[in-house]
Amino acid sequence: MIHRNMTPRIYLVRHGETAWSLSGQHTSVTDIPLTDVGQRQARELGERLRDAQLAEVWSSPLQRARRTCELAGFEEIMKLEPALTEWNYGEYEGVTSAEIRARQPRWNLFDDGCPGGESPEQVSHRADQVVARLRARGGNVALFSHGHFLRVLAARWIGLAARDGQHLLLQTASISILASEHNNLTEPVIALWNESSHATKSS
Numbered sequence: 527m528i529h530r531n532m533t534p535r536i537y538l539v540r541h542g543e544t545a546w547s548l549s550g551q552h553t554s555v556t557d558i559p560l561t562d563v564g565q566r567q568a569r570e571l572g573e574r575l576r577d578a579q580l581a582e583v584w585s586s587p588l589q590r591a592r593r594t595c596e597l598a599g600f601e602e603i604m605k606l607e608p609a610l611t612e613w614n615y616g617e618y619e620g621v622t623s624a625e626i627r628a629r630q631p632r633w634n635l636f637d638d639g640c641p642g643g644e645s646p647e648q649v650s651h652r653a654d655q656v657v658a659r660l661r662a663r664g665g666n667v668a669l670f671s672h673g674h675f676l677r678v679l680a681a682r683w684i685g686l687a688a689r690d691g692q693h694l695l696l697q698t699a700s701i702s703i704l705a706s707e708h709n710n711l712t713e714p715v716i717a718l719w720n721e722s723s724h725a726t727k728s729s
Contacts, residue, residue: 533711536660536704537578537668538676541594542567543698543728551624554612557589566596567699567725574701574724581665584657586610586672609656612672636692650688653679657670658685684714700723
């Protein structure tokens with residue numbers, strides 16, 4: 527049952543483990559699958575979200591997010607949402623932060639973006655559009671998406687700059703919740719962040 531007099535709770539779900547999340551390689555448009563551990567994590571996410579009273583479930587169309595959503599049990603109500611795709615890393619696709627900083631010691635994704643990819647301003651604009659749509663809908667919504675984009679989304683939800691997302695670490699198969707204090711959309715809060723106690727860890 528959806529209580530329309532309550533402000534929505536937005537469940538941010540980062541996809542399960544992939545080979546590149548383990549190696550630390552930046553993954554945006556490369557459409558790689560979940561590992562076996564990632565698939566188990568996805569099913570565990572379904573158990574964790576069972577009582578969330580979700581009005582809608584949105585997923586990035588990239589398979590690591592989409593498959594996490596499906597294995598969590600939301601395939602029948604899942605809506606594919608291109609706005610939830612990961613920050614486009616351009617020339618840094620498949621490259622680790624350590625490798626980038628070996629060439630550019632002062633590089634910071636949240637300040638500098640990626641050559642041939644998205645700037646922080648572009649990702650922030652995309653996140654703002656998602657936030658506006660969520661606030662207009664009512665009802666709880668789960669978003670199955672990606673680490674860096676969700677960090678920017680959370681920062682923008684509470685009125686911080688996109689660059690402040692760098693301070694919000696987000697693990698694979700984690701759940702975070704955006705909400706509002708005093709049932710007032712003008713008082714946005716992060717009610718839960720990076721909860722992953724439910725998730726199988728890679729050995």
